Amino acid sequence: MKLPVLKIGDLTAEVPIIQGGMAIRLSTARLAAAVAQEGGIGLIAASGMAFDELRKEIRLARKLTGGKGIIGINAMVAAREFLGLITTAAEEKIDLIVAGAGFSRDIFAVGREHNVAVVPIVSSVKLAKISEKLGAAAIVVEGTEAGGHLGTQQSIKDILPDIVKAVNIPVIAAGGATDGAAVAELFKLGASGVQMGSRFAASEESNGAPALKELYLKMTKEDVVQIDSPVGYKGRAILNPFAKQVLEGTQPRPRTCDNCLKQCSRSFCIIRALTRAQQGDVETGLVFTGANMWKIKEILPVKEIFRRLKEEIAKI
Numbered sequence: 001m002k003l004p005v006l007k008i009g010d011l012t013a014e015v016p017i018i019q020g021g022m023a024i025r026l027s028t029a030r031l032a033a034a035v036a037q038e039g040g041i042g043l044i045a046a047s048g049m050a051f052d053e054l055r056k057e058i059r060l061a062r063k064l065t066g067g068k069g070i071i072g073i074n075a076m077v078a079a080r081e082f083l084g085l086i087t088t089a090a091e092e093k094i095d096l097i098v099a100g101a102g103f104s105r106d107i108f109a110v111g112r113e114h115n116v117a118v119v120p121i122v123s124s125v126k127l128a129k130i131s132e133k134l135g136a137a138a139i140v141v142e143g144t145e146a147g148g149h150l151g152t153q154q155s156i157k158d159i160l161p162d163i164v165k166a167v168n169i170p171v172i173a174a175g176g177a178t179d180g181a182a183v184a185e186l187f188k189l190g191a192s193g194v195q196m197g198s199r200f201a202a203s204e205e206s207n208g209a210p211a212l213k214e215l216y217l218k219m220t221k222e223d224v225v226q227i228d229s230p231v232g233y234k235g236r237a238i239l240n241p242f243a244k245q246v247l248e249g250t251q252p253r254p255r256t257c258d259n260c261l262k263q264c265s266r267s268f269c270i271i272r273a274l275t276r277a278q279q280g281d282v283e284t285g286l287v288f289t290g291a292n293m294w295k296i297k298e299i300l301p302v303k304e305i306f307r308r309l310k311e312e313i314a315k316i
Helices: 029-037 051-065 082-091 106-114 125-134 156-166 180-188 210-218 241-248 270-278 302-314
Strands: 006-008 011-013 017-019 041-045 070-076 096-100 117-122 139-142 148-150 171-174 193-196 224-228 234-238
Touching: 017 029, 029 041, 029 051, 029 070, 029 302, 041 051, 051 070, 051 082, 070 082, 082 096, 082 106, 096 106, 096 139, 106 117, 117 125, 125 139, 125 156, 139 156, 156 171, 156 180, 180 193, 180 302, 224 241
Parallel strands: 017 041, 017 193, 041 070, 070 096, 096 117, 117 139, 139 171, 171 193
Antiparallel strands: 006 011, 148 234, 224 234
């Protein structure tokens, strides 16, 4: 099997692989730049960043790639600073904006004003059609196998074919792909590209602490659970002491609130919980994971991940 190029508006990715935007600060400039240099699309996770920090990350990614390759951001619609983050990125001439954990109409006006490709994350035919009508350059279709916030309990394999038929823009499949065989299967179902999160979370360039990456390698299939996120969506996570408390309803509520979300159940602070995990606290941190993270047994450089993906796909 030969991989096609992925065209999103005026952008062309020689390798149709998008690295998932994993917050908080798991996907930063180093990871995004490494993916872009291999011909894929690298995403900086903007959620939880101050505007100046995001500017610095975008500029650093451009410096690391020598201005070549495709660099985008991923931002959580549910974040209070969502509009400011995507506007900041657009002003920095980011190549594309990917938005999940909710649906935003504001994003399309920002995209038109700054001539930036807008790529919403959707999980239904209805939202796919609305995205195309509003001016999306492409869509990411996320199934229940994805990590983090989930918009559906249906498998990507079930929802992808119908969405591909319903729209005329590129459809990027997300959820559960950790190797070349899984990527090839999604292309056979009609995907124009594939977004991978877990495989790049477990990379050398990922900004996670060593303890976090060790947890990825130690986890089993039975450690994958779904929790109720204060954002208002289900979230796929690793069963650690923190997730166990959330599932049991024994997690102490935060005494103070940073008002980081537009709406929040205040069951726990998701920004702080994700930050603790990123920094290596895998006991009291929230560790988001894809459904198949347990299949990954090595922390690899991005270059080697791409080499293996291409090799595995070529054999199919």
